[in-house]
Amino acid sequence: MTDAAQSGAIRAVPNLQSADRFWPVAERVIGYVLLSFAALATITPFLWMVSTSFKTDAETFQFPPNFIPNSLLWQNYIDAIAGPDTGRQLINSLVYALGSTVSNMVFCALAGYALARMQFKGRNVIFALVVGLLMVPAQSQIVPVFLIVQKIPFAGGNDWLGNGGTGLLNTYWGMILPTAATPFGIFMMRQFFSRIPIEYEESARLDGAKPFTIFWRILLPLARPAMAVLGVLSFQSAWNDFIWPLILTSQREMATLQIGLQLLQSGPDARWNVVMAMATLITLPIIIVFLFAQRYVIDGAVTSGVKG
Amino acid sequence: MALQSSTVAGQRPQSFTQNWSAYAFLAPALIILFLSLLLPAAGTLVMSLTDISFLRPTNFVWFDNYLKLFADGRFRQAMGNTAYYTVGVTFPTMVLGLLAAVALNGRFRGRIVFRTIFYLPVLTSLIAAAVVWMYVYEPYSGPINGALAQMGLPPQPWLQSPNLAMTSLIVMAIWRDFGTAMIIYLAGLQDIPSDIYEAARLDGAKTRDIFLRITVPMLSSVTFYLMIILIVQTFQVFGAIYVMTNGGPLGSTETIVFQMYQTAFGYTEFGYAAAMSTVLFVAILLFSIVGTKIMRRGES
Numbered sequence: 001m002t003d004a005a006q007s008g009a010i011r012a013v014p015n016l017q018s019a020d021r022f023w024p025v026a027e028r029v030i031g032y033v034l035l036s037f038a039a040l041a042t043i044t045p046f047l048w049m050v051s052t053s054f055k056t057d058a059e060t061f062q063f064p065p066n067f068i069p070n071s072l073l074w075q076n077y078i079d080a081i082a083g084p085d086t087g088r089q090l091i092n093s094l095v096y097a098l099g100s101t102v103s104n105m106v107f108c109a110l111a112g113y114a115l116a117r118m119q120f121k122g123r124n125v126i127f128a129l130v131v132g133l134l135m136v137p138a139q140s141q142i143v144p145v146f147l148i149v150q151k152i153p154f155a156g157g158n159d160w161l162g163n164g165g166t167g168l169l170n171t172y173w174g175m176i177l178p179t180a181a182t183p184f185g186i187f188m189m190r191q192f193f194s195r196i197p198i199e200y201e202e203s204a205r206l207d208g209a210k211p212f213t214i215f216w217r218i219l220l221p222l223a224r225p226a227m228a229v230l231g232v233l234s235f236q237s238a239w240n241d242f243i244w245p246l247i248l249t250s251q252r253e254m255a256t257l258q259i260g261l262q263l264l265q266s267g268p269d270a271r272w273n274v275v276m277a278m279a280t281l282i283t284l285p286i287i288i289v290f291l292f293a294q295r296y297v298i299d300g301a302v303t304s305g306v307k308g
Numbered sequence: 309m310a311l312q313s314s315t316v317a318g319q320r321p322q323s324f325t326q327n328w329s330a331y332a333f334l335a336p337a338l339i340i341l342f343l344s345l346l347l348p349a350a351g352t353l354v355m356s357l358t359d360i361s362f363l364r365p366t367n368f369v370w371f372d373n374y375l376k377l378f379a380d381g382r383f384r385q386a387m388g389n390t391a392y393y394t395v396g397v398t399f400p401t402m403v404l405g406l407l408a409a410v411a412l413n414g415r416f417r418g419r420i421v422f423r424t425i426f427y428l429p430v431l432t433s434l435i436a437a438a439v440v441w442m443y444v445y446e447p448y449s450g451p452i453n454g455a456l457a458q459m460g461l462p463p464q465p466w467l468q469s470p471n472l473a474m475t476s477l478i479v480m481a482i483w484r485d486f487g488t489a490m491i492i493y494l495a496g497l498q499d500i501p502s503d504i505y506e507a508a509r510l511d512g513a514k515t516r517d518i519f520l521r522i523t524v525p526m527l528s529s530v531t532f533y534l535m536i537i538l539i540v541q542t543f544q545v546f547g548a549i550y551v552m553t554n555g556g557p558l559g560s561t562e563t564i565v566f567q568m569y570q571t572a573f574g575y576t577e578f579g580y581a582a583a584m585s586t587v588l589f590v591a592i593l594l595f596s597i598v599g600t601k602i603m604r605r606g607e608s
Contacts, residue, residue, distance in 0.1 A: 034411070064455075142569075143568070144355065186341075276440070
């Protein structure tokens with residue numbers, strides 16, 4: 001695969017001898033063949049998912065399986081959507097993903113701006129704390145987070161000591177709150193705000209603008225690309241989240257689409273074609289969001305991650 | 309007066325107002341970080357010294373959980389499985405990501421299409437991916453065994469065999485992760501000045517030598533950054549295992565987080581699960597620190 005890279009770079013160098021002219025062409029062909037093979041291997045599971053989602057029940061059990069289905073059966077999609085809990089699960093997933101996205105964008109931008117641009121006591125300590133928390137593996141903290149959410153005072157029948165009730169278990173608040181701001185989001189926004197020239201704020205400050213006005217009117221519009229990245233990453237991580245909703249929700253009506261898909265697949269009368277239709281439907285929103293924000297996301301993921 | 313003194317960034321705080329608004333800006337995020345990471349991290353440590361459970365009143369048992377943990381054959385197996393999974397996923401992912409990035413760094417027709425295809429699995433919901441791969445690995449109607457049958461080879465019980473199940477999960481994880489590695493390597497490649505390549509080429513250096521002597525060394529800090537991300541991430545694998553194998557067959561795919569989940573929410577042994585979390589946390593922390601140290605040395 002290195003051949004393709006070379007053929008890309010080699011164009012800058014003039015080819016004087018005829019032997020040189022042959023090799024770049026051959027390398028280019030080999031490069032395309034290798035890349036196409038890798039791309040095919042990568043995309044095959046998706047194609048298989050979509051192909052199976054159109055098959056009849058009988059065709060899904062056929063061996064060896066057909067790659068291109070004999071039928072184009074939309075009924076599987078209808079069956080997937082018409083499941084008794086699917087509508088509810090869609091709403092739950094949307095509330096969780098959008099709630100987590102919006103709160104991350106607001107809270108991380110505010111905190112990132114304060115850490116980048118404001119002077120206050122404890123600034124370095126707080127920034128060091130945020131960087132330190134980047135290293136805490138969230139997955140390994142899931143047990144105490146569960147207990148904290150259960151013990152939130154005055155929620156879900158709890159007394160002021162957090163005893164007696166169920167706290168925020170089985171609620172949207174409980175789902176969103178622990179994901180409403182992340183060290184990564186704060187860090188990324190801080191890095192972004194640090195790079196905006198100070199002159200933008202200075203004239204507004206001389207005109208007597210308050211900190212929040214400066215943030216809202218001047219800095220935030222400049223931060224649109226960073227906000228897009230943060231938004232897409234937050235949406236993606238909440239929409240795709242599995243372990244947290246699984247632990248937090250014991251009631252069927254609070255399950256998200258991810259849990260719904262797992263239940264559909266592990267159910268006693270699971271049908272592969274309907275499961276694949278559901279998987280296709282769950283995957284689509286993420287791909288659509290990504291295609292709209294592609295440029296921002298790839299550039300942003302790259303700059304915030306490595307060059308930060 | 310206060311306004312004038314605050315116009316220059318980098319000056320010491322002078323006005324109470326400015327201090328106050330900075331804390332107001334930070335408060336929501338800090339409260340959430342406190343409740344979702346800081347307090348839980350401290351809580352895990354304390355809980356790991358107790359026998360907290362829904363089943364009985366809590367007692368301090370000090371290091372009993374840890375002693376029990378290292379004598380526990382199941383936990384040792386889980387540690388071994390986690391290490392195997394982490395190594396098995398991290399290195400191939402990095403190699404494939406690097407090759408893809410180098411191949412897609414030049415300007416040629418279709419590179420955006422290739423990039424998007426390679427990045428697609430990263431975006432997919434883990435559970436959707438897990439369910440699709442369960443079907444891909446299906447012994448009786450899945451495409452892999454279908455292809456094997458067409459070549460006249462016997463079908464394999466991919467996820468049902470203790471010898472193959474973990475490897476099957478690793479293959480799927482590589483498929484999902486190498487797009488991440490590619491993106492990060494692409495960023496690293498863009499930072500390498502192009503005149504180094506031009507000079508090497510004018511001196512008549514071969515493609516392979518350029519790759520091994522310029523590209524790979526210039527990417528070393530990116531490589532370590534990526535390695536740490538991947539190790540931290542793969543150490544915590546849970547969703548795919550919960551959906552695809554449920555730890556089986558014969559515990560061959562039980563990892564630390566999976567066992568922690570079962571111990572806490574299956575047997576409500578929160579104290580014992582907290583000790584598992586702490587071991588995992590320390591392992592990840594050690595990797596991060598060692599990795600960062602090596603990275604710093606590589607840069608200087």
